[in-house]
Amino acid sequence: MNAVPDSEIVPERVLHESSYLHEGFTLRSWLLTRDHKRIALLYLISITGFFFIGGAAATLIRLELMTPAGDVVDAETYNKLFTAHGVIMVWFFLIPSIPATLGNFLIPLMIGAREVAFPRLNLASWYIYTLGGIFVVATLIAGGVDTGWTFYTPFSTLFSNTNVVLAVIGVFVVGFSSILTGLNFIVTVHRLRTPGMTWFKLPLFVWAHYATSLILVLATPVLAMTLSLVVFERLTHIGIFDPALGGDPLLFQHLFWFYSHPAVYIMVLPAMGVASEIIPCFARKRVFGYRMMAYAIFGIAIIGFLVWGHHMFVSGQSLYASIAFSLLSFLVAIPSAIKVFNWTATLYKGSITLSAPMLYILGFVGLFTIGGLTGLFLAATALDVHLTDTYFVVAHFHYIMVGGTVMAYLGGLHFWWPKIVGRLYPETWARIAAVTIFIGFNLTFFPQYLLGAQGMPRRYHEYPARFQLLNEVSSSGAVILGIGYLLPLAYLPWAMLRGRRSSANPWGATGLEWQTPSPPPQENFATTLQVIRIPYDYHPATESAESQA
Amino acid sequence: MSVPAEHFATAEDQRQAAELGMWVFLTTELMFFAPLFLGYAYNRWAYASAFAEASRHTDVVIGTVNTAILLTSSLFMALAVRATQLGHRRPTQVFLLVTATLGAIFLGLKGLEYAHEWDEHLVPWLDFRFAPGNAHGAALFYYLYFGMTGLHATHLTIGIAMACVFAFRLRTQPAQHLRNQIETGALYWHFVDAIWVFLYPILYLVNRHG
Numbered sequence: 151m152n153a154v155p156d157s158e159i160v161p162e163r164v165l166h167e168s169s170y171l172h173e174g175f176t177l178r179s180w181l182l183t184r185d186h187k188r189i190a191l192l193y194l195i196s197i198t199g200f201f202f203i204g205g206a207a208a209t210l211i212r213l214e215l216m217t218p219a220g221d222v223v224d225a226e227t228y229n230k231l232f233t234a235h236g237v238i239m240v241w242f243f244l245i246p247s248i249p250a251t252l253g254n255f256l257i258p259l260m261i262g263a264r265e266v267a268f269p270r271l272n273l274a275s276w277y278i279y280t281l282g283g284i285f286v287v288a289t290l291i292a293g294g295v296d297t298g299w300t301f302y303t304p305f306s307t308l309f310s311n312t313n314v315v316l317a318v319i320g321v322f323v324v325g326f327s328s329i330l331t332g333l334n335f336i337v338t339v340h341r342l343r344t345p346g347m348t349w350f351k352l353p354l355f356v357w358a359h360y361a362t363s364l365i366l367v368l369a370t371p372v373l374a375m376t377l378s379l380v381v382f383e384r385l386t387h388i389g390i391f392d393p394a395l396g397g398d399p400l401l402f403q404h405l406f407w408f409y410s411h412p413a414v415y416i417m418v419l420p421a422m423g424v425a426s427e428i429i430p431c432f433a434r435k436r437v438f439g440y441r442m443m444a445y446a447i448f449g450i451a452i453i454g455f456l457v458w459g460h461h462m463f464v465s466g467q468s469l470y471a472s473i474a475f476s477l478l479s480f481l482v483a484i485p486s487a488i489k490v491f492n493w494t495a496t497l498y499k500g501s502i503t504l505s506a507p508m509l510y511i512l513g514f515v516g517l518f519t520i521g522g523l524t525g526l527f528l529a530a531t532a533l534d535v536h537l538t539d540t541y542f543v544v545a546h547f548h549y550i551m552v553g554g555t556v557m558a559y560l561g562g563l564h565f566w567w568p569k570i571v572g573r574l575y576p577e578t579w580a581r582i583a584a585v586t587i588f589i590g591f592n593l594t595f596f597p598q599y600l601l602g603a604q605g606m607p608r609r610y611h612e613y614p615a616r617f618q619l620l621n622e623v624s625s626s627g628a629v630i631l632g633i634g635y636l637l638p639l640a641y642l643p644w645a646m647l648r649g650r651r652s653s654a655n656p657w658g659a660t661g662l663e664w665q666t667p668s669p670p671p672q673e674n675f676a677t678t679l680q681v682i683r684i685p686y687d688y689h690p691a692t693e694s695a696e697s698q699a
Numbered sequence: 700m701s702v703p704a705e706h707f708a709t710a711e712d713q714r715q716a717a718e719l720g721m722w723v724f725l726t727t728e729l730m731f732f733a734p735l736f737l738g739y740a741y742n743r744w745a746y747a748s749a750f751a752e753a754s755r756h757t758d759v760v761i762g763t764v765n766t767a768i769l770l771t772s773s774l775f776m777a778l779a780v781r782a783t784q785l786g787h788r789r790p791t792q793v794f795l796l797v798t799a800t801l802g803a804i805f806l807g808l809k810g811l812e813y814a815h816e817w818d819e820h821l822v823p824w825l826d827f828r829f830a831p832g833n834a835h836g837a838a839l840f841y842y843l844y845f846g847m848t849g850l851h852a853t854h855l856t857i858g859i860a861m862a863c864v865f866a867f868r869l870r871t872q873p874a875q876h877l878r879n880q881i882e883t884g885a886l887y888w889h890f891v892d893a894i895w896v897f898l899y900p901i902l903y904l905v906n907r908h909g
Contacts (some may be wrong), residue, residue, distance in 0.1 A: 341719065399741075
């Protein structure tokens with residue numbers, strides 16, 4: 151079955167060459183651009199590079215864990231590998247992934263604007279990202295860092311003999327690119343909506359990015375200062391985190407997780423936004439409970455700020471603090487569940503097309519649900535004592551971040567690829583890749599739940615022989631997952647050059663971004679749009695009464 | 700009013716966007732200072748007597764004079780904003796330069812204070828000497844003292860440079876053209892001032908007569 155009706159295919163000669171891609175072909179026209187669409191592509195290239203560097207570290211980790219003995223790399227190298235994997239994947243791929251690429255490209259288009267509010271700042275944020283990236287690459291070249299991505303004190307301040315300062319500076323710098331992106335999105339959504347685009351006509355993708363931006367601007371500066379204090383403490387041996395110097399390591403953990411727990415929502419809220427665009431489109435139905443979806447996004451963002459202590463149940467923090475954090479962590483499951491129920495209700499009685507973006511997003515919903523439910527295990531204080539620092543935790547957050555965010559990111563990339571490059575990706579290959587990634591992912595990470603429940607600790611390069619079978623399954627799954635990720639890397643660039651031409655709206659979708667040519671002209675829209683229709687106006691039955699109001 | 704950038708419908712839209720952008724930026728700035736305030740709060744509880752003792756070694760006279768200077772500078776910054784709104788170029792220029800000068804005097808006095816503290820061996824990682832018993836907590840106090848006032852001084856330096864650039868640009872441009880920049884710059888200046896309003900009591904006035 152072909153997801154794209156032939157009537158949607160436009161002959162090549164009809165298309166005029168005046169898109170943002172044709173506004174200059176020199177390197178300079180890209181590196182000095184202020185066009186949000188070009189900056190999105192700059193980000194796309196950079197984060198893809200880091201995704202594969204981080205992936206290479208993951209490959210070596212899984213290779214080492216094929217056998218119980220520590221035979222491929224020694225313990226110290228292994229520590230450096232999982233640290234590099236964590237630092238790169240969290241700060242240089244997952245945090246910028248959907249916001250900096252799809253968000254940058256689509257938010258102005260979705261609200262009918264010609265640009266983000268501060269175009270120069272937008273370009274600056276990419277340069278800051280690149281500078282941070284240089285520091286991290288320099289860290290790797292200098293020999294890596296072995297503290298884990300969490301940089302826990304006093305190990306990071308007093309004991310580690312690796313390049314902590316270099317790595318921390320990289321993370322510090324890249325944080326400011328997140329802050330500027332968040333600032334830009336907030337002002338853009340407030341000030342540049344086209345006439346008639348009221349808050350409750352905004353696509354949920356925009357709502358999700360607005361909430362994400364609030365987290366970015368409120369949480370990231372706290373990490374920046376905390377990491378500065380770590381560097382100071384390491385260099386001067388005076389500080390507030392190291393007990394030997396009169397400080398308190400719990401203070402570091404509180405400050406670190408005050409950022410790093412909301413950071414999980416920085417990663418997953420945009421993914422939810424992507425899902426909320428794709429599911430209604432391929433179910434041909436209005437999204438179920440639009441307002442509740444918007445409120446749930448904010449519920450998650452706000453409660454997400456109040457749960458950081460669940461990372462510290464075994465740290466020695468007060469029992470009463472643990473109880474409060476545990477309750478609040480359970481609370482965050484409510485808005486998350488509302489979203490899953492509403493996506494399911496949107497599918498109910500829809501006329502569903504299982505195109506590639508839809509396959510990715512259905513994968514996202516399922517994997518996010520499993521990741522979320524296992525999060526409840528970890529939020530229970532008594533159970534968490536058993537599961538802390540085991541592979542159960544590793545499996546849980548990979549289900550959210552890789553199964554959730556990466557699946558949604560790829561789904562969104564496919565869905566909007568015709569808009570971004572003006573050509574269709576090969577549907578069959580894309581479906582094969584989606585299924586391959588889904589299978590590979592589950593084979594890699596589901597065994598880790600079992601390993602964790604049996605007590606296998608994380609962050610060791612060797613393990614008792616009885617864990618070998620499940621580790622072999624996990625490593626084999628990682629091979630399939632790796633192949634799955636290489637497929638889009640091959641066919642998406644191919645589609646950019648050789649794919650069939652796409653019309654302005656190949657999916658028959660409702661968002662404003664589909665009302666301008668693919669790829670869009672530099673100024674996005676020829677005229678200022680006036681929004682009358684309700685969002686996700688897919689079902690003919692809803693077309694009558696509400697949209698006329 | 701100046702011509703708005705092409706993605707804004709009107710100059711007023713652009714002005715509002717700039718103002719909101721600055722407010723969001725100041726929020727991030729506040730969160731950037733936050734771990735220092737939390738670190739201070741925690742350690743003041745953990746080392747109550749050492750913090751009180753260390754605080755008595757700060758120069759309360761300079762601190763108080765500096766507070767007055769900075770608050771006065773904010774007054775002149777507010778006058779500069781009003782003068783821009785009314786389109787009075789020369790007064791705007793004068794008010795901006797007075798603001799910058801007051802900021803510079805603050806930094807000069809602060810430098811003098813740092814020099815005294817250096818002489819009294821109060822710089823934590825460089826030959827720190829303090830009465831035994833409280834030395835540990837006092838070192839943390841001065842670590843936070845230099846961290847917070849140093850970061851504040853860095854911000855103030857940026858603010859002074861900004862005010863000077865605006866005053867310089869006013870030589871060739873009418874006040875209305877710089878209205879957005881001066882208004883948002885003034886928000887930043889007041890923010891830096893407000894941070895000091897909190898630093899002054901927690902660093903200089905802790906239990907000074909106790």
